[in-house]
Amino acid sequence: MARARRNKSYKLAQIYDRRSRDVPFNAEVAEVEVDNPLALDAGEKIVAIRSIRGDPLGRLHAHHQIDEAQYLGGRAFQNDWERAERGPQAMDPTREHVDGARTREPVTESQRQAVLRLNQIERELGTDGAALVHDVLVLGLTMDQIGQRRAVRTQRWNDYFARRFRECLDRLALIYGFATETGTPRAGRRR
Incomplete structure (x- = not known):
């Protein structure tokens, strides 16, 4: 018996499309071009989605x-x-009290x-x-x-x-x- 042929063509360009299609209901996002961390050539860019809500x-x-x-x-x-x-940070009252003061961090x-x-x-x-x-x-x-x-x-x-x-x-x-x-x-x- 002969196999049925699929009508769907494969698009290799979409295999590596890792952009998220599912964003939360109240998300505010924008596409931005960033350096590709997996690139073999220096300066290669990819499109990423960044949140602009806050x-x-x-x-x-x-x-x-x-x-x-x-x-x-x-x-x-x-x-x-x-x-x-x-710079100066507040003291944490939940920590155990120890004799002596914490040294101040230098600038x-x-x-x-x-x-x-x-x-x-x-x-x-x-x-x-x-x-x-x-x-x-x-x-x-x-x-x-x-x-x-x-x-x-x-x-x-x-x-x-x-x-x-x-x-x-x-x-x-x-x-x-x-x-x-x-x-x-x-x-x-x-x-």
Whole structure:
């Protein structure tokens, strides 16, 4: 007896497609190109899915509201903040009491450099800009939430905060070296 032939053709390109098709009901994800960890050739890229639910900077980048330099500047700021934040830690009351104090961790050179960069950023952005960047990049607030914290709840204020935040991201990209300054030179600077 002859075997029945299958009508389904095999597509070899889809065999190695490891992207997840099942995402949770309330997931917010975006596709991003990353270096292939299994690649034989350097620089090979693959498409991965990243969660942008609790990441305002990632959401702005995924929706093409900020460019790559602004995104990298924001990530560099977050990295410096995390590095500088490691410091004195609270005592754990659940641990057994031992005579003697725990020695204080010394401040590392990378911590010191991060603090110096954060101080420079605060001077460059000003008090309001530094507070806005901190609210979005460290606390993860949206423009609506920032408006609520400052008791201004209109769309006009949300647009202002968004525009000001993009200006601050431009400045961060310049400070961290992901962008170069173009146009007319600032007052007090000579070419």
